[in-house]
Amino acid sequence: QITLKESGPTLVKPTQTLTLTCTFSGFSLSTSAVGVGWIRQPPGKALEWLALIYWDDDKRYSPSLKSKLTITKDTSKNQVVLTMTKMDPVDTATYYCAHSLSVYGHFDYWGQGTLVTVSS
Amino acid sequence: QSALTQPASVSGSPGQSITISCTGTSSDVGTYNLVSWYQQHPGKAPKVMIYDDNKRPSGVSNRFSGSKSGNTASLTISGLQAEDEADYYCCSYAGSTTNWVFGGGTKLTVL
Numbered sequence: 001q002i003t004l005k006e007s008g009p010t011l012v013k014p015t016q017t018l019t020l021t022c023t024f025s026g027f028s029l030s031t032s033a034v035g036v037g038w039i040r041q042p043p044g045k046a047l048e049w050l051a052l053i054y055w056d057d058d059k060r061y062s063p064s065l066k067s068k069l070t071i072t073k074d075t076s077k078n079q080v081v082l083t084m085t086k087m088d089p090v091d092t093a094t095y096y097c098a099h100s101l102s103v104y105g106h107f108d109y110w111g112q113g114t115l116v117t118v119s120s
Numbered sequence: 121q122s123a124l125t126q127p128a129s130v131s132g133s134p135g136q137s138i139t140i141s142c143t144g145t146s147s148d149v150g151t152y153n154l155v156s157w158y159q160q161h162p163g164k165a166p167k168v169m170i171y172d173d174n175k176r177p178s179g180v181s182n183r184f185s186g187s188k189s190g191n192t193a194s195l196t197i198s199g200l201q202a203e204d205e206a207d208y209y210c211c212s213y214a215g216s217t218t219n220w221v222f223g224g225g226t227k228l229t230v231l
Contacts, residue, residue, distance in 0.1 A: 037220075039166075047158070047166065047209050049220040060219045096165060104213045106156035106171035113165055 002026035004036075004097050004111035011117050012087050018116060022080040022097030029055055029075050035100040036080040037107060038071065040093040048093075052100065053080060087118045123221035124149065124210055131229040137198040140226045142210030143191060148221055150191040154213035157186060157195045160225075161206045169208075170195060197228070205230040 008020035037052035051071040052060045061069050070083040094115045098107035125143040132138040153173045158166035170186035183198045197204055210223040
């Protein structure tokens with residue numbers, strides 16, 4: 001049974017750095033082709049793909065946010081960490097992490113999401 | 121502005137069929153057989169309903185089907201049920217630079 005759960009601060013100030021952790025179970029990020037991605041959704045708006053890391057440490061980023069994002073993994077802890085710098089109120093959103101079973105594959109398991117508000 | 125274009129809303133009566141379109145470009149939908157569709161109920165995480173253009177995950181009702189023609193993918197829901205009322209998002213792989221793009225979402229109302 002695959003589960004994922006996001007954790008991190010619910011409130012950050014503008015210009016601060018956000019660090020989110022995705023803790024998962026039921027699969028290993030050392031298994032070939034497996035990936036974990038991050039997707040966000042501003043209140044009342046659409047989903048937006050942010051980043052993904054594969055089992056072999058290949059990292060992919062949204063071109064529009066690449067300069068703000070860093071994704072890393074800790075296979076021994078079953079965790080993936082997303083760091084986003086220079087937070088702005090427009091970054092207020094629910095942040096989801098999700099599992100991908102294959103390279104370029106769809107997101108078949110999602111975490112419950114965590115709402116991050118950017119405000120002074 | 122989302123990379124993939126979906127209608128903002130669609131509606132149908134119970135038992136009817138509806139189709140939601142997802143228009144991309146030759147750089148995403150038109151090139152890769154990697155369109156997926158997600159259902160999202162209010163306050164919940166998205167759930168994959170269709171992947172690889174037209175494959176249905178285990179456990180998803182066969183009332184849901186996917187198709188594609190050129191740069192436009194479609195999700196069809198037949199025999200509409202009240203529980204189908206939700207937001208639906210398409211997503212496509214778009215190459216090694218852009219990677220994944222989502223549509224703007226479509227709100228399905230079951231009348």
